[in-house]
Amino acid sequence: MKRITTRASRLVRPAVATPPRGRDEKEWHVTAELTAETVQLLTPAGERVNHPDYPVDDVDIRGLYRDMALVRRIDNEAVALQRQGELALWAPLIGQEAAQIGSARALSPRDMAFPSYREHGVAWCRGLDMLRIFELFRGVTHGAWDPEEHKFHLYTVVIGDQTLHATGYAMGIQRDEAEDEAVIAYFGDGATSQGDVSEAFSWASVFQAPLVFFCQNNQFAISAPPERQSRVPIYQRAAGFGLPGIRVDGNDVLACYAVTRQALRAAREGQGPALIEAFTYRMGAHTTTDDPTRYRLASELEAWRQRDPIERVQAYLTRSGEADAAFFDQVQAEADELAAKLRAAVLALPDPPPLSLFDHVYSGGSAILDAERAQYAAYLEGFDEEQGARR
Amino acid sequence: MSKITLSRAINEGLRRSLENDPKVMIMGEDVGRLGGVFRVTDGLQKDFGEHRVVDTPLAESGIVGTAIGLALRGYRPVCEIQFDGFVYPATDQIVSQLAKMRYRSRGHVSLPVVIRIPFGGGIGAVEHHSESPEVFFAHTAGLRVVACADPADAFTMIQQAIASDDPVIFFEPKRRYWDKGEIDPAASLDAALPLDQARVVREGTDVTLLSYGPMVRTCLEAALAAEDDGRSVEVVDLRSLSPLDLGCVTDSVRRTGHCVVVHEAPVYAGLGAEIAARVTEACFYHLEAPVLRVGGFAIPYPVARAEDHYLPDLDRILDAVDRASAY
Numbered sequence: 001m002k003r004i005t006t007r008a009s010r011l012v013r014p015a016v017a018t019p020p021r022g023r024d025e026k027e028w029h030v031t032a033e034l035t036a037e038t039v040q041l042l043t044p045a046g047e048r049v050n051h052p053d054y055p056v057d058d059v060d061i062r063g064l065y066r067d068m069a070l071v072r073r074i075d076n077e078a079v080a081l082q083r084q085g086e087l088a089l090w091a092p093l094i095g096q097e098a099a100q101i102g103s104a105r106a107l108s109p110r111d112m113a114f115p116s117y118r119e120h121g122v123a124w125c126r127g128l129d130m131l132r133i134f135e136l137f138r139g140v141t142h143g144a145w146d147p148e149e150h151k152f153h154l155y156t157v158v159i160g161d162q163t164l165h166a167t168g169y170a171m172g173i174q175r176d177e178a179e180d181e182a183v184i185a186y187f188g189d190g191a192t193s194q195g196d197v198s199e200a201f202s203w204a205s206v207f208q209a210p211l212v213f214f215c216q217n218n219q220f221a222i223s224a225p226p227e228r229q230s231r232v233p234i235y236q237r238a239a240g241f242g243l244p245g246i247r248v249d250g251n252d253v254l255a256c257y258a259v260t261r262q263a264l265r266a267a268r269e270g271q272g273p274a275l276i277e278a279f280t281y282r283m284g285a286h287t288t289t290d291d292p293t294r295y296r297l298a299s300e301l302e303a304w305r306q307r308d309p310i311e312r313v314q315a316y317l318t319r320s321g322e323a324d325a326a327f328f329d330q331v332q333a334e335a336d337e338l339a340a341k342l343r344a345a346v347l348a349l350p351d352p353p354p355l356s357l358f359d360h361v362y363s364g365g366s367a368i369l370d371a372e373r374a375q376y377a378a379y380l381e382g383f384d385e386e387q388g389a390r391r
Numbered sequence: 392m393s394k395i396t397l398s399r400a401i402n403e404g405l406r407r408s409l410e411n412d413p414k415v416m417i418m419g420e421d422v423g424r425l426g427g428v429f430r431v432t433d434g435l436q437k438d439f440g441e442h443r444v445v446d447t448p449l450a451e452s453g454i455v456g457t458a459i460g461l462a463l464r465g466y467r468p469v470c471e472i473q474f475d476g477f478v479y480p481a482t483d484q485i486v487s488q489l490a491k492m493r494y495r496s497r498g499h500v501s502l503p504v505v506i507r508i509p510f511g512g513g514i515g516a517v518e519h520h521s522e523s524p525e526v527f528f529a530h531t532a533g534l535r536v537v538a539c540a541d542p543a544d545a546f547t548m549i550q551q552a553i554a555s556d557d558p559v560i561f562f563e564p565k566r567r568y569w570d571k572g573e574i575d576p577a578a579s580l581d582a583a584l585p586l587d588q589a590r591v592v593r594e595g596t597d598v599t600l601l602s603y604g605p606m607v608r609t610c611l612e613a614a615l616a617a618e619d620d621g622r623s624v625e626v627v628d629l630r631s632l633s634p635l636d637l638g639c640v641t642d643s644v645r646r647t648g649h650c651v652v653v654h655e656a657p658v659y660a661g662l663g664a665e666i667a668a669r670v671t672e673a674c675f676y677h678l679e680a681p682v683l684r685v686g687g688f689a690i691p692y693p694v695a696r697a698e699d700h701y702l703p704d705l706d707r708i709l710d711a712v713d714r715a716s717a718y
Binding site for chain 1: 416442447448450452453455456457458459460461462463464465466468480483484487488491492493494495496497498499500501532533535555556557587633634635636637638
């Protein structure tokens with residue numbers, strides 16, 4: 001398998017210069033067009049483009065479409081549930097479906113994924129029960145799934161921390177001499193400013209760990225644009241760490257799939273880590289608490305709607321005759337059914353019992369903790385004795 | 392049985408753990424080829440190889456963050472932070488990730504990571520090499536925080552820490568690295584005092600001195616000196632700073648009626664404050680004096696030529712013993 005080239009070395013000057021100030025800065029994302037270096041296999045109009053390094057003849061494009069449509073529907077349902085007070089928060093993925101589904105479908109069942117907190121599409125592809133994600137955002141767990149069950153680590157909220165965990169895990173794969181496993185670390189453009197992410201790049205490179213860094217550049221760290229994080233395009237930063245860096249059209253599910261697959265193969269074959277920058281766009285808010293109208297223009301969002309990751313696949317499938325209206329209707333019906341099931345399950349979620357707060361702090365007990373639990377239990381029992389009068 | 396230094400005792404404990412469990416690995420700055428700046432890991436890379444004793448890049452957050460990843464993969468990493476004052480770059484990984492992963496996952500994930508930190512002053516060092524940051528970690532639920540005080544304990548405690556399924560912050564009293572004591576290489580870990588228990592290291596009847604790490608020896612010296620004044624001082628080595636073994640402490644205080652807590656860390660909001668509150672609550676009717684504290688001042692760690700004023704010594708401890716007794 002051909003190794004991904006260090007494309008950064010081909011460019012002497014950064015492709016992105018200093019953004020203009022003020023109002024123009026908001027429009028910067030629109031003008032920062034994808035460069036010729038960007039891998040694209042499906043245009044926004046849904047036309048297939050061949051790339052000699054990335055053949056994708058064997059790809060189930062209908063399946064990728066279905067994945068994307070379903071997770072967008074789940075995402076919409078989650079936002080609605082938050083607006084109705086049933087979730088405490090949601091971090092919408094809308095706009096990033098191609099980046100997540102494309103990269104996650106490139107994983108083998110044995111590969112390990114380390115998500116940030118917006119990787120609902122990756123969770124879907126790994127086979128995690130999506131209710132686990134809803135539990136987290138409802139506030140009844142902090143995640144609480146078994147990472148090894150689906151090879152999908154817990155959501156990590158502190159930005160960038162998981163990149164080091166992914167690196168360590170990949171070092172463990174090396175120590176195990178497991179040849180058919182690799183790791184993927186998900187993070188965003190904002191995370192690239194975190195020291196831990198630089199440390200992860202550095203360590204993974206030094207130890208040649210079997211790891212793919214998958215950066216979804218969704219153009220926003222809440223409100224701050226990528227130009228506030230770096231003077232050079234993210235994928236070019238890889239060169240300084242001795243990693244191959246490659247930029248892919250993050251709204252192109254085929255390109256995300258093909259590039260990630262190749263990088264994972266290289267990692268499994270002992271060729272070391274790589275950095276993929278998926279150039280995409282967060283079409284929703286940072287989270288349901290956010291108001292993006294304060295920092296972006298409607299025209300910019302509209303420009304990116306023209307590059308919608310799902311619509312281009314639908315256009316391709318329609319034009320090529322690989323799918324007809326019945327297929328799309330069927331996926332939509334499946335999506336609605338899935339959303340309804342999730343909604344019902346969310347509404348049925350009980351709050352955790354109060355004494356469960358004290359569980360799982362340590363592997364065994366702790367006299368201090370046991371005393372606090374007993375004290376609080378006695379306190380609660382006092383209310384019961386008063387027949388709940390004070391509750 | 393032979394007399395060896397405390398640093399050698401930890402080395403022997405590490406060696407034992409490496410031998411007994413192929414998943415144990417050591418990682419840190421200069422721990423391999425050099426054997427650590429205090430030589431605690433001396434010879435281990437030579438005997439166990441570069442895969443098990445890893446010289447890492449110079450990045451504390453990276454050390455702890457990758458150790459977490461290795462633990463997720465089934466390894467038991469023992470990380471060395473070169474000096475106490477260098478642990479702060481790793482604080483996020485320790486506090487936000489290492490300590491909370493079991494809780495976050497509702498018990499699905501164990502992170503058996505040990506973080507060894509040489510701590511405390513008294514070696515005439517430059518800034519950032521003499522600190523006592525234990526309370527930052529004791530305040531973080533999910534971590535076990537322990538300190539060894541003598542070679543015999545160091546030998547068993549490091550092995551127990553590595554065998555623990557919880558993350559352990561393992562504080563080593565750097566100025567006692569060269570203290571010698573006997574270890575029993577044949578001792579069974581099962582027979583050893585559990586990692587989370589305190590120990591009476593000298594029995595007495597009049598005053599209880601509570602301490603840990605480097606101050607245990609100073610307290611023992613103070614107890615010896617107090618004998619000349621006809622005062623019988625009991626010394627308790629807390630060993631586990633979080634969770635605290637309050638049972639051992641209150642047993643002692645109920646017998647003596649007087650309690651003085653000694654640590655190098657600043658008195659203000661230090662471990663002594665927590666102990667004083669708990670002892671007062673648990674032993675209120677046995678106490679004949681308030682719980683007193685001896686420790687560092689509420690200042691950044693001072694310059695080497697003045698650290699003797701900052702560090703509790705025999706006289707400052709005896710002064711507190713006198714004040715407690717005079718109530």
